Amino acid sequence: MECKxxxxxxxxxxxxELDIPVMSEIARHLETCPMCRTAYIEKRKTLIxxxxxxxxxxxxxxFWQDFQYQVYQKLEAEKTAGAWWRSLLIPRRLVPALAxxxxxLFIIISSTxxxxxxxxxxxxxxxxxxELELMxxxxxxxxLDLLExxxxxxxxxx
Amino acid sequence: xxSKDVDxxxxxxxxxxxxAAFGLLLGKYQKRAYxxxxxxxxxxxxxxxxAQEGFIRVFKNIHTFRGIASFQTWFYQILLNLCRSYHRHxxxxxxxxxxxxxxxxxxxxxxxxxxxxxxxxxxEGDPQRLIDNGDLKRLMDKALAALPRQQKEIFILKHxxxxxxxxxSGITGLAEGTIKTHLFRAVQKLQAALKxxxx
Numbered sequence: 001m002e003c004k005x006x007x008x009x010x011x012x013x014x015x016x017e018l019d020i021p022v023m024s025e026i027a028r029h030l031e032t033c034p035m036c037r038t039a040y041i042e043k044r045k046t047l048i049x050x051x052x053x054x055x056x057x058x059x060x061x062x063f064w065q066d067f068q069y070q071v072y073q074k075l076e077a078e079k080t081a082g083a084w085w086r087s088l089l090i091p092r093r094l095v096p097a098l099a100x101x102x103x104x105l106f107i108i109i110s111s112t113x114x115x116x117x118x119x120x121x122x123x124x125x126x127x128x129x130x131e132l133e134l135m136x137x138x139x140x141x142x143x144l145d146l147l148e149x150x151x152x153x154x155x156x157x158x
Numbered sequence: 159x160x161s162k163d164v165d166x167x168x169x170x171x172x173x174x175x176x177x178a179a180f181g182l183l184l185g186k187y188q189k190r191a192y193x194x195x196x197x198x199x200x201x202x203x204x205x206x207x208x209a210q211e212g213f214i215r216v217f218k219n220i221h222t223f224r225g226i227a228s229f230q231t232w233f234y235q236i237l238l239n240l241c242r243s244y245h246r247h248x249x250x251x252x253x254x255x256x257x258x259x260x261x262x263x264x265x266x267x268x269x270x271x272x273x274x275x276x277x278x279x280x281x282e283g284d285p286q287r288l289i290d291n292g293d294l295k296r297l298m299d300k301a302l303a304a305l306p307r308q309q310k311e312i313f314i315l316k317h318x319x320x321x322x323x324x325x326x327s328g329i330t331g332l333a334e335g336t337i338k339t340h341l342f343r344a345v346q347k348l349q350a351a352l353k354x355x356x357x
Contacts, residue, residue, distance in 0.1 A: 011345040
């Protein structure tokens with residue numbers, strides 16, 4: 001194995017995370033290659049420096065008791081709080097909640113089509129609508145400048 | 159009896175409503191949970207909250223634990239997700255919060271870079287003195303905090319939690335080769351950061 005590859009595997013070698021044959025090969029290489037040996041020693045020093053003891057300052061037993069107590073407290077708080085809608089099922093809140101829901105439903109229905117009445121159709125309006133159909137005739141619109149008055153339109157319609 | 163078997167027994171008891179079993183599980187994993195979160199988020203109070211939230215999630219979702227992976231793997235996954243959410247939240251808060259220090263002309267990003275966090279050994283004096291007065295610990299914390307997210311997660315799981323690469327793969331969902339590469343890069347960066355201050 002070449003030096004570059006060895007040096008890339010040194011962290012895994014330190015943690016004993018390589019297959020046994022690879023571990024043996026690296027160990028043999030480190031015995032004979034001063035450059036890789038120095039690299040490994042340096043790496044090992046760094047990793048030893050990052051020790052648990054250095055970075056994980058031991059907490060007092062009171063800290064851990066408090067930790068556990070807080071977990072139980074938080075669990076209890078979650079249990080009593082539950083889902084927001086469950087609080088509405090409490091009898092004294094049930095009536096106002098239902099009344100509120102009905103009022104909300106009424107507002108929604110009255111503001112949508114469900115609550116609207118259909119408009120009445122007046123016969124005179126219906127006639128105007130029929131006359132307007134004339135305007136949809138493309139040819140008539142093209143020749144619109146020839147029309148002197150509405151009677152001509154009446155004739156065309158006939 | 160193996161630790162895994164003990165965990166499975168405790169979980170079965172918790173599923174059957176045994177509160178004392180939850181207490182035992184809590185006692186067994188609380189230190190690991192707290193220090194794992196502390197390495198990832200660096201703030202003791204937040205680490206405590208996150209670790210406690212991890213236990214609450216375990217309790218609430220214990221019925222979903224099937225025992226295919228070990229409890230440890232499942233628990234670390236929960237904690238890792240909580241810490242990632244914490245970082246996402248803080249990233250968004252910092253991004254969209256008006257930054258007074260920038261208005262005042264301070265370059266916060268520059269201050270945060272690893273290079274600037276390392277004191278110059280020639281100006282700071284004897285490295286041994288640094289170690290004695292706790293500067294080295296602060297430097298190590300900063301070096302760790304400056305690692306990219308995945309490298310940091312993997313280094314912590316490997317180095318502090320002493321998990322096998324296979325277990326880390328189960329927790330992070332990454333291939334073992336990828337984990338080894340991240341580990342190699344993390345160690346390289348930490349080594350570079352502490353180069354001048356080795357004992």
